[in-house]
Amino acid sequence: QVQLVESGGGLVQAGGSLRLSCAASGRTFSPYAMGWFRQAPGKEREFVATILWNGGSTYYANSVKGRFTISRDNAKNTVYLQIPSLKPEDTAVYYCAAKKESRRYYPTGMMDYDYWGQGTQVTVSS
DSSP, X not given: OOEEEEEOOEEXXXXXXXXXXXXXXXXXXXXXXXXXXEEOTTSOOEEEEEEEXXXXXXXXXXXXXXXXXXXXXXXXXXXEEEEOSOXXXXXXXXXXXXXXXXXXXXXXXXXXXSEEOOOEEEEEEO
16 A cells, blocks of 8 residues: 655745655555645645656646646655745645556546545745
């Protein structure tokens, strides 16, 4: 069984930055992709970014493209989300997720992923 644990969230002022981490544990961890989603208060959970575990190719939601950066450290079984220039609208619970099986596309839907973390709260004050 795979467990995902997010960390790095917090309360920051607008313009600040955060690096979220998601550490995976499990007997043999070799996912096809790892992704980040976020859920703002009163809104549905939305896709943020995904990274293919082998090769490191990335794909972003249009709303964060050019600002957020997803990366991974295979040796540490950890995926990161770098968020610079934080805005109040970035306030959300951020979740990481893992997809087991290989597919010929970037997984962007919640149903694409097999394992989820508990989330880490990011609050941006104006």
